[in-house]
Amino acid sequence: MSSEFPVPETRVLAIASHVVSGNVGNKIAVFTLQSLGCDVAALNTVQFSNHTGYHQWTGSKVSAEEISSLYDGLKQSYLDDFDMMLSGYIPGAEAVSAVGRIGEDLREKSLAGSSSPGGFFWVLDPVMGDNGRLYVAEEVVPAYQALIEHADLILPNQFEAEVLSGVKIVDMDTLKEAIEMLHRRYRIPHVIITSVSLPTSDLPPQHLSVVGSTMTSDFRPRLFKIVFPAIDCYFSGTGDMFAALMTARMRQAIWEEPSDLRTRRSWLSGDEADVLSLPLVRAVERVLGSMHEVLTKTAEAMAVAVEKTKATTAAALVDGGEESKKKAHLLTSKNAELRLVRNVASLRNPEVVFKAKAI
């Protein structure tokens, strides 16, 4: 392992959306993974001018057939030697199924070939909705449900965890129940629920938590929680940044363990492992360190940018016309783009300040 990079040579297939301008999806994943030293194959599921939070964009989606065909193109030229796969936004149920077949195929190869069962690891972000509502077509839900068993780590938000588990999360008990259901129903070894917010929470004000678990051999959860301060602004792409960082940091954490672990399917720690010693925990702690630094710096840069465009947006608010409101929204969206490139040091060498607690 080079001292410069946290991960050994790692070849990752990243499947997500591409935007020309700004940072969401693969635009985040590719840069983040490359900055941490990964060789990234980027299969773009859309090419849009900008992310949809602007409320207007141009470009087009890539069809399920095209996604499958691009993967076939890799295979026929011996370019499918991936150590890991990261999947994010996928447009439509058929495309979700196509990506599922890619994951399954890579899994089969790792179980059959000269590789080891630990030779392939799939991080799946089941992008379906947030805050109580789906923002994809309803048929996407069963498409995801059918493929999760082939993944190794899933990163649903609270709503997506509810949709996948069938458990409404209202307190810590139902949260545990949902995670246990994910382990049992889908045999999915590692789960992280991002941005948990419970009505009966004991969190300090303006704080959120991440709750995760690596299952035991009999599908019991080993649960932990990390509390971190929320940044009072809505940024697009935070989930994508979390997923990309998790992919690299999981690889790093496994490579810090005795070499036996990396040969096992899903890098699943033995039942004797204590929750706080799990590689998943170390990975999330590092990820949240990077997230907090990048979001803090983005908020700072945004404040400066907002000041610069103040005259324009103020005029829009006074004016109150539809066109002016629209312009203000567009300028705000641009100012809120994640500042990744010039904060690469925060991606690579974060300070770990938020520590996990066992639940």
Add this chain to the structure above:
Amino acid sequence: MSSEFPVPETRVLAIASHVVSGNVGNKIAVFTLQSLGCDVAALNTVQFSNHTGYHQWTGSKVSAEEISSLYDGLKQSYLDDFDMMLSGYIPGAEAVSAVGRIGEDLREKSLAGSSSPGGFFWVLDPVMGDNGRLYVAEEVVPAYQALIEHADLILPNQFEAEVLSGVKIVDMDTLKEAIEMLHRRYRIPHVIITSVSLPTSDLPPQHLSVVGSTMTSDFRPRLFKIVFPAIDCYFSGTGDMFAALMTARMRQAIWEEPSDLRTRRSWLSGDEADVLSLPLVRAVERVLGSMHEVLTKTAEAMAVAVEKTKATTAAALVDGGEESKKKAHLLTSKNAELRLVRNVASLRNPEVVFKAKAI
């Protein structure tokens, strides 16, 4: 300017091809420019599984209409505030013209608006052919000829310089003539001809040269040459790496000059400037430093990889069947992919060892 990055905040529109696996086109440009600190908007002109040097690939081209539409999408959301543009491979004459209209539009904005004439700079790599033959359709040539006057710096190879200038380059005199013709005919201020190879050369064995010029106000060339050792292997994407590095290093070199220069159209140095003091010269020297380091390390890594796949390729050569030969070619193509990610230090902090001489 941050001490971490060689360039001030710079927003670049990069228009080139995208490959899922490997490094050519925008896959190189985006990472290289981001690593040097630029905010990159990446407009992909194709999405292919891999580069065409493998002789087989899947994926599709983006139409001229889609390219224009993606740019319109940026414009309608105030995302067209580019400091620079880099254009590489564009599929077909109509798409070349569409990219030309984008460049023209950004140029007009910089001349008309609150920006300065130096507020936009276009680096154009006129990808048409090499070694005496076109690898694009014939109608692409006039399409390029029509748009070069809107660019600021062009990076033809020797063959492309011949095609654009109409001058057959056989010795140093005809090389000078070709460059002067490019300055005069297209009013193009900065020209670099990459990989010059002349029959009557005085170069040491296994060496190549780059020849460049920044014109005077009356279109006379100020010519320089840099000699560097060739690496005995054909790598795809070297031209794309050169172009991406030039984009960032040109910006850096101009920002090292008195601030007056960056406000002038095309960042054109005054007639009093001596050739070896040109920003273009400093930029190319740094670029060649990075190129040499990355190519050397790629050749080293390739030797290791070739050793690993030796059994397979040796069998192919002994066997001699078409399928085996094909497999050997595919494995060699993969091993020859540029090793960018783990040599990012060479992109960012190259040693400058090859120095320019005035011609």
